[in-house]
Amino acid sequence: MKLINKIIRLNVTAALIIAAVALPHDLGNAAVDGASAFRFSGDGHLKIYNTHTKKTISIIYRDSQGVYDDEALKELDGLLACHYDKKQTEMSLKLIELVDYIQDHFAASEIQVISAFRSPEYNSRLRRRSRNVGKKSFHMYGRAMDIILPGVSSQKLRNFALSLKSGGVGYYGPGNFVHIDTGPVRRWSAL
Numbered sequence: 001m002k003l004i005n006k007i008i009r010l011n012v013t014a015a016l017i018i019a020a021v022a023l024p025h026d027l028g029n030a031a032v033d034g035a036s037a038f039r040f041s042g043d044g045h046l047k048i049y050n051t052h053t054k055k056t057i058s059i060i061y062r063d064s065q066g067v068y069d070d071e072a073l074k075e076l077d078g079l080l081a082c083h084y085d086k087k088q089t090e091m092s093l094k095l096i097e098l099v100d101y102i103q104d105h106f107a108a109s110e111i112q113v114i115s116a117f118r119s120p121e122y123n124s125r126l127r128r129r130s131r132n133v134g135k136k137s138f139h140m141y142g143r144a145m146d147i148i149l150p151g152v153s154s155q156k157l158r159n160f161a162l163s164l165k166s167g168g169v170g171y172y173g174p175g176n177f178v179h180i181d182t183g184p185v186r187r188w189s190a191l
């Protein structure tokens, strides 16, 4: 029995080491215990549709042991690339878990992404056209997504996101996307 326990513990340790080494994403040294190290986390499965490229991916980015799949995360980074110049970044795991949590809450079939990562070049281009675009937009750091959930009104999505008190929530009107980010808790309405 003792030996078996030791082997199990070694395997768990190995899994944690693999998770830590294989993760350039922003998990840092956070403990991977149970499902996720974040306050809000989904079921580890995401179906995301990019409205610009019309690409959909359905992916398991984290298993039930809390181990992230770096290949899957890279695929997500690719799907969420800047649609202006195709540059990409390592998207925030906290954000990925948060939108997964929101998708699971509404049992939405997928998340439709209007905008995720924005390169600094694209962000300054947008800033010249709209006063609603921040100089230090969280989109530039892979920490924001503008999303629509099919079958869920933007009001409902906004209200639920606000209730989590987990970051920024921007509302752009009925039928429009809702901005979700992992910055400080704040809200705005662009109506």
Ligand SMILES: [Zn+2]
Pocket (backbone or CB within 6 Å): 115, 139, 144, 145, 146, 170, 179, 180
């Ligand atoms: Zn946004």
